[in-house]
Amino acid sequence: MICPFCNRNLLLRERPNRTCSHCKRRYALDPKTNSLGMSDARVQRLLPKLTDGGRLKISINQLGAAALPKTSPPKSHSPAVTALGCLWVPLLVGVIMVLAGTNADGVSGFTVFGSILIGVFVLGMIIALASGKKKPTPNPLSGFRSMMLSDWVGVYGALPPGIVDxxxxxxxxxxxxxxxxxxxxxxxxxxxxxxxxxxxxxxxxxxxxxxxxxxxxxxxxxxxxxxxxxxxxxxxxxxxxxxxxxxxxxxxxxxxxxxxxxxxxxxxxxxxxxxxxxxxxxxxxxxxxxxxxxxxxxxxxxxxxxxxxxxxxxxxxxxxxxxxxxxxxxxxxxxxxxxxxxxxx
Incomplete structure (x- = not known):
């Protein structure tokens, strides 16, 4: 990443604890260590455009909407869909074992263990359906706002000029x-x-x-x-x-x-x-x-x-x-x- 102070291109090992090893100044946002991939330089590049050259004041979320990636967040799945994805293997193995057991005389071990695996699948589906509705997709703007109020303010003492909370x-x-x-x-x-x-x-x-x-x-x-x-x-x-x-x-x-x-x-x-x-x-x-x-x-x-x-x-x-x-x-x-x-x- 580029140091926001001396403009040097820093490798990860050259910026321990979010501090430039060349100019010794600490910065707020490291794209390798925050989940949103934000950097001080990106925020600073966006500010003149969003504030119309400093003539406007904007909110943290407006800054975040411009800074975050433009791709849509992944859609969340219902608990039943999640359970199906996790439990399809025991279901498949259980069905195969039950079918194999039916060809043997009497109740074989295949039939017993296969029935248990199918029961695990059914129980997992019941628990998933009973756990409630699917969780909403998390809002990345909330993460950006928290990051600015904690990391940015922690380093610089205040939000960037022109940003209101x-x-x-x-x-x-x-x-x-x-x-x-x-x-x-x-x-x-x-x-x-x-x-x-x-x-x-x-x-x-x-x-x-x-x-x-x-x-x-x-x-x-x-x-x-x-x-x-x-x-x-x-x-x-x-x-x-x-x-x-x-x-x-x-x-x-x-x-x-x-x-x-x-x-x-x-x-x-x-x-x-x-x-x-x-x-x-x-x-x-x-x-x-x-x-x-x-x-x-x-x-x-x-x-x-x-x-x-x-x-x-x-x-x-x-x-x-x-x-x-x-x-x-x-x-x-x-x-x-x-x-x-x-x-x-």
């Missing part, structure tokens, strides 16, 4: 003359919007839960292109009857066929959730099939400058529109954020 308000930040609310359950994006002055610039309340949305204000819902994200919009309208609730996106239709969109495939959502979304009439058949396949595009994966500009345009149009304005009625129906063209870049 999580939503900075323990209560809803209500600016003077608040005109609208932005509901975004992703605390990393909520932190990003707040850190870049959206409350002050637009009179926008930033909330991560429906219960935090003040009364009377119109609500702009910002979410991932995912089954839970699409559900959030419907649930918000149910929780706030009579209120203006706009689906600001990310809509699946805008990204599922966009070249270069940062789509990832994980665990498939529950079938009843997909059926419920279909009954709502808010998604097309193609969108439902895409979501059912476990595909998602996360807001943290959208380039920060592009995301901030798109949300800003949406907020400006919502704040300027009157209740009778045709633009607002159209926005309520389809949302402002259509993410054309270079959505994933």
């Amino acid at each position: 999580d939503f900075p308000y323990r209560r809803v930040y209500l600016p003077d003359g608040a005109r609208l609310a932005v509901l975004c359950p992703d605390r990393a994006i909520a932190a990003f919007l707040a850190a870049n002055g959206m409350p002050e610039r637009y009179g926008a309340v930033i909330a991560t839960e429906v219960e935090q949305v003040p009364e009377a204000l119109p609500v702009l819902v910002l979410h991932d292109a995912s089954a839970p994200g699409c559900r959030l919009v419907i649930r918000t309208r149910e929780a706030l009857p009579g209120r203006t609730v706009i689906d600001a996106g990310l809509p699946p239709r805008a990204v599922m066929r966009t070249p270069g969109a940062p789509a990832r495939r994980g665990d498939e959502p529950a079938k009843d959730l997909i059926e419920w979304l279909g009954e709502s009439g808010t998604l097309t058949k193609d969108e439902l099939e895409w979501l059912a396949g476990g595909w998602t595009v996360a807001l943290v994966a959208i380039r920060p400058a592009k995301l901030l500009a798109a949300v800003g345009r949406t907020v400006e149009r919502l704040a300027a529109a009157t209740p009778a304005d045709p633009e607002r009625r159209e926005a309520e129906a389809v949302g402002f954020l259509t993410w054309p063209g270079e959505a994933g870049r």
Whole structure:
């Protein structure tokens, strides 16, 4: 790896305890010893691009989404599938022994031991099925965040310049003359919007839960292109009857066929959730099939400058529109954020 201080190419033996043997300075991330393959140099290369030359502040998860490999994580398997993979050998041997034993007179040892092996397989399957549902695919962003807060802060004393950690308000930040609310359950994006002055610039309340949305204000819902994200919009309208609730996106239709969109495939959502979304009439058949396949595009994966500009345009149009304005009625129906063209870049 390259030393982030003296730029020397270091072999593993030349960097004991994450310390360069040439300049004697300690660094935070070694790609050979952390599970995500991160290095200080990679983080430092990404920062100018993601922060738009230092003009923006971004969250740890936005940095992680850009730094981590773009390949989709492996899908997890159910316990029954795992058991089948581990126990197929005793099952096969057991069947062969039982068949061999049936050709002998009386009950042979083959039959007894074969039956035992088959019983082991059956018992393993019963235990696996009784152990519960399959485990969800682990989120690599959680590992990246922990690594930055422990290893990076431990060495440098603070996060890199321009990086903020999580939503900075323990209560809803209500600016003077608040005109609208932005509901975004992703605390990393909520932190990003707040850190870049959206409350002050637009009179926008930033909330991560429906219960935090003040009364009377119109609500702009910002979410991932995912089954839970699409559900959030419907649930918000149910929780706030009579209120203006706009689906600001990310809509699946805008990204599922966009070249270069940062789509990832994980665990498939529950079938009843997909059926419920279909009954709502808010998604097309193609969108439902895409979501059912476990595909998602996360807001943290959208380039920060592009995301901030798109949300800003949406907020400006919502704040300027009157209740009778045709633009607002159209926005309520389809949302402002259509993410054309270079959505994933």
